[in-house]
Amino acid sequence: MNTFNLTRVAQEIQLECVEIFKGSTASGQESNWLARPYSLLSFIRCGTVETCLGMGASTKILRKKGSILYCPPNVPRRNRILEPMEFTAILLAFEIPSGVGLEFFWEIPFVLEDNGLSELAERLYELRGRTEVNCVLERREILLHLLRLILGQSIPRKGNSTVFLPGRLAPALSVIASSYREKLEIRNLAAMCGLSVQQFQILFRKQLRMTPSAFLRAKRLREAERLIVLSDMTLGEIADKTGFYDAFELSRRFKAAYGVSPSHYKRNVP
CATH class of the missing domain: 2.60.120.10 (Jelly Rolls)
Structure with missing residues (x-):
């Protein structure tokens, strides 16, 4: 280490x-x-x-x-x-x-x-x-x-490097960080890293302990949460800015992740 x-x-x-x-x-x-x-x-x-x-x-x-x-x-x-x-x-x-x-x-x-x-x-x-x-x-x-x-x-943590961008996955992680609002295909992310889809998914789970799809969804939810709490935008506007299909999908994903609806979440003190 x-x-x-x-x-x-x-x-x-x-x-x-x-x-x-x-x-x-x-x-x-x-x-x-x-x-x-x-x-x-x-x-x-x-x-x-x-x-x-x-x-x-x-x-x-x-x-x-x-x-x-x-x-x-x-x-x-x-x-x-x-x-x-x-x-x-x-x-x-x-x-x-x-x-x-x-x-x-x-x-x-x-x-x-x-x-x-x-x-x-x-x-x-x-x-x-x-x-x-x-x-x-x-x-x-x-x-x-x-x-x-x-x-x-x-x-x-044992087994984890303190290198901040896991080398082989760095291209995909950088794209997710900057382009999470867009529709990102796993096969394209894998190709950026010079890996097959299967190799990419295995390495991703090994290094980050979650699937690429879950990682992308978590990034979108973090950004959506920020806008829900700190802005007056509608849920539809937030969904559009954070890569979700519509307000319904954002609300469903949000409740599954945080246990409450976006409106309930916004009203509650952290």
Whole structure:
């Protein structure tokens, strides 16, 4: 396993703070199951909450003041508030150009030590909405620092390279990342990599743990989710911009992936 190179990350990775907010919740409340295609950093400023991760509550974490939770993309979670809680939450997009997330290369713990994370989160909150050049640059520096602190507590996954674009699949992954809105044929993607369809599918599943079709669909859903939450576009307009046939197909795929309809998802706090 090669040593993780932060300089390479800075050059290759797409870092984005999708959303940052503060909130409070009364005791006795229990949220619905919710999964989002972004990494979540959640800081408990006061109170007590039991967080369940994975459908069926496969992992339960009791969180109190000072607790920092990291929830990977697309992992269902639910909170049960035991004492009135105040929190800060950050939705983060840490991706390489191919659309592969950090979790493919690193095992990131659900519970993180602070080590300066909360201080960075507060500064990031102060910078929200600021468009001055120095603020934009400072936000990126903070995100890089957050990334370094998170990966400093993480373990490289055995058998996975820290090379950010899997070499043989790089042409196909780059096309998926840039042209996911278009109709992409598996045979054409395979040909770009100099592979037969069968070889391409086998290698894809081996390296990325999913089929090419599932990977493309996940990319489209991530982009659709972003527009559903952050824009006022209709579902039909979003479907057209993200490669789905129509609003019905997008709604069906979305509910299958996230467990709720797009409209319900938009109304719920992450």
